[in-house]
Amino acid sequence: MNMKLSPVSSKIPAMLHGADYNPEQWLKYPEVLREDIRMMKLAKCNVMSVGIFSWVSLEPEEGVFTFHWLDSILDTFAENGIYAFLATPSGARPAWMSAKYPEVLRVERNRVRNLHGVRHNHCYTSPVYRQKTALLNGKLAERYADHPAGIGWHISNEYGGECHCDLCQANFREWLKVKYDDSLDELNHAWWATFWSHTYTSWDQVESPAPHGENQVHGLNLDWRRFVSESTIDFCQHEIDSVRNYNSELPVTTNMHNIDGVDYRKLAKILDVVSWDAYPAWGYTEDNDDARLAAWTAMHHDMFRTFKHKPFLLMESTPSLTNWQSVSKLKRPGMHKLSSLQAVAHGSDSVQYFQWRKSRGSSEKFHGAVIDHSGHAETRVFRDVAEVGRTLAELQDVVGTTTPVQTAIIYDWDNRWAVKDAQGIRNSGLKYEETVLQHYQALWELGIPVDIIGSEEDFSAYKLVIGPMLYLISEDNGKRIEKYVEEGGTFLGTYWSGVVGETDLCHLGGFPGPLRRTLGIWAEETEGLHSRDLNGLVMNSGNALSLEGDYDAHEIAELIHLEGAEALGTYRTDFYARQPALTLNRLGEGRAYHLATRVKDAGFYVELYAAIAKQAGIVRTLDTELPAGVTAQWRTDGAIDYVFVQNFSGMEQSVELDGRAYTELESGEAVPAVLTLPVHGLAILKRAH
Structure with missing residues (x-):
């Protein structure tokens, strides 16, 4: 069975390797531009993103357009076998526009209009x-949509932020009228506005949240976030529409980065290709735990791959360091190749950098780049980039391959926004993202590929679905999970789930609301624990997962009653000692687990998911025990599997393979039964599917 998809562009059926290129900064230095082309080829770079922040270089005065420099760059690319993502430059508009049309400038939450400056400081409604x-986009498309160097549109750059101007306020009210059927009664009920006498009696009274105004109506806060997200997506669609008609075959993407402000799952629906910018802080996290950071990064690679269930693009990464950390450390030897190929292992068909050449001035003059201020290729960073380029050139057969996945984690933007706005059990930090990571990292350590899905997606393709902290879940989506379990699926839910519905109103009748029958429990109370507090999960003898042990638990403890479920483990201490803390409910043909407390021990999650995966018949990438900090991920074309074994442990590791026949992809040599990985090492293996 052929499981391979088409490459991003038929012009270049290979792994993409390149960078964000800003030639407009160097137009006074023609010798620099000539040398850039030579070094791009030396580093085996085959694609560049151009024009991202070039508005003033393309339109220096209103209605005056200067394209000659971009003509020259693209023509030179074509002559040298280099391709381009053509960017729309809306991420930073020229000063002349701000001066003549101040309405384009954003108004902040405090209702003060910004001055011209930085980037993304514009109103999407204007x-x-x-x-x-x-x-401008139309003129660019008319001129370059059929250029031989062009392989896709790079729409704007890292959309984000919000505007509170009068135009946006008016649009927000219209958006609410549509959502609530033009009924203030419906809106007031959905927001529970009778609380503190906040009932609205006129649409004109509704305003966006403000630090000096309304900010305690959670339904308002949630709807405002939804509106901002939809407005941003609408603006992106506006930009796509302005270039699409000139060449409908040219794919569109926009590089995603700020995960907080826009529902990227919805944004992905209007794109042909998903791309994102990854900047993990290797070697200088507070806990100095590169394995945890690797799992965090892998989780996001999987998320972006899952948006369209096909390969994505790593549009930006740093070849060395960034310039925004409190301390900027260099990548250690081997880490650049390991982290770049990590993206490929999780489904990327590209490795691209910000930036090709360091800016000479301004805020990013010390941000990492392929070419330093020295201006030559005799640097450690360039050698690392060239090594990745050579490896990617050997991975042409991997392009378009897919990731077979049997396990999914639910991650909803609505839920994330709502749970972070909740005032209640632990205002010092509910740690939603960290909770998701706890569950993901265990699967990553086991070498089990994962999709990151929404609660409205089809669950039937998965043997295991995990819903960490599903605080916000609708009745309909709760029923869909129930049906999934009844039909034979395995589901795991956690504390602080099934609490509110889609307008952030608490479910009546007891938590976990629409998940109550599925999980077979009633959560009577939930307690937040101080950092100094410690409880524990003690496994019951002879439990259905055959787990043994006593594991520390902290931060959140849910007091639950069994309503058909059985206890697999209980609390260790406090007045709820020996009450259920981990349960199993057998419903129809499936199983539903509930974890009522946040277990502190990372090893617990590995043991838990190893047992659940075995019972559910989930296939691991390698049927072997992996050392801590080592993972194995795979892609396949249906005939050949490509297995990426990656060592983020910080020390040399040995991996005993599972008895199948493997060859090393780059050398073609047979792989011994025990694979040795150096510090920051990886191996790319082939096997029959």
Whole structure:
């Protein structure tokens, strides 16, 4: 069975390797531009993103367009076998526009309009800004949509932020009228506005949240976030529409980065290709735990791959260091190749950098780049990049391959926004993302590939679905999980789930609301624990998972009653000692587990998911025990599997393979039964599917 998809562009059916290129910064230095082309080829770079922040270089005065420099760059690319993602430059508009049309400038939550500056400081609602972006984008598309160097549109850059101007306030009210059927009664009920006498009696009274105004109506806060997200997506669609008609075959993408402000799952629906910017802080996290950071990064690679269930693009990463950390450390030897190929292991068909050449001035003059201020290729960083380029050139057969997945974790933007806005059990930090990571990292350590899905997606393809802290879940989505379990699926839920519905109103009748029948429990109370507090999960003898042990638990403890479920483990201490803390409910043909407390021991999650995966018949990438900090991920074309074994442990490791026949992809040599990985080492293996 062929499981291989088409490459991003038929012009270049290979792994993409390149960078964000800003030639407009170097137009006074023609010798630099000539040398750039030579070194791009030396590093085996085959693609560049151009024009991302080039608006003033393309339109220095209103209505005056200067394309000659970009003509020259793209023509030179084509002559040298280099391709380009053509960017729309809306991420930073020129000063002349801000001066002439101040309405394009954003208004902050405090209702003060910004001055011109930085980037993404513009209003997505502004008719003027929409008109100006459509005009310039159209001219770019008319000129370059059929250029031989072009392989896709890079729409704007890292969309994000919000505007509170009068135009946006008016649009927000119209959005609410549609959502609530033009009924203030419906809105007031959905937001529970009778609380503190906040009932609205006129649509004109509704305003976006403000630090000096309304910010305690959680339904308002949630709807505002939804509106901002949808407005941003609408603006992206506006930009896509302005270039699409000139060559409908040219794919569109936009590089995602700020995961907080926009529902990327919805944004992905209007794109042809998903791309994102990854900047993990290797070697200088507070806990100095590169394995945890690797799992965090892998989780996001999987998330972006899952948006379209096909390969994505790593659009930006740093070849060395960044310039925004409190301490900027260099990548250690081997880490650049390991971290770059990590993206490929999780489904990327590219490795690209910010940036090709360091800016000479301004805020990113010390941000990592392939070419340093020295201006030559005789650097450690360049050698690392060239090594990745050579490896990617050997991975042409991997392009378009897919990731077979039997396990999914639910991660909803609505839920994330709502749970972080909740005021209650632990205002010092509910740690939603960290909770998701706890569950993901155990699967990563086991070498079990994972999709990161929404609660509205089809669960039937998965043998195991995990819902960490599903605080916000609708009745409909709760029923869908129930049906999934009844039909034979395995589900695991946690504390602080099934608490509110889609408008952030608490479910009546007891928590976990629409998950109560599925999990077979009633959560009567939930307690937040101080950092100094410690409880524990003690496994019951002879439990259905055959787990043994006594594991520390902290931060959150849910007091639950069994309603058909059986206890697999109980609390260790406090007045709820010996009450259920881990349960199993057999429903129909499936199983539903509930974890009522946050277990502190990472090893618990590895043991838990190893047992659940075995019972559910989930296939691991390698049927062998992996050392801590080592993972194995795979992609396949249906005939050949490509297995990436990666060592993030910080020390040399040995991996005993599972008895199948493997060859090393780059050398073609047979792999011994025990694979040795150096510090920051990886191996790319082939086997029959």
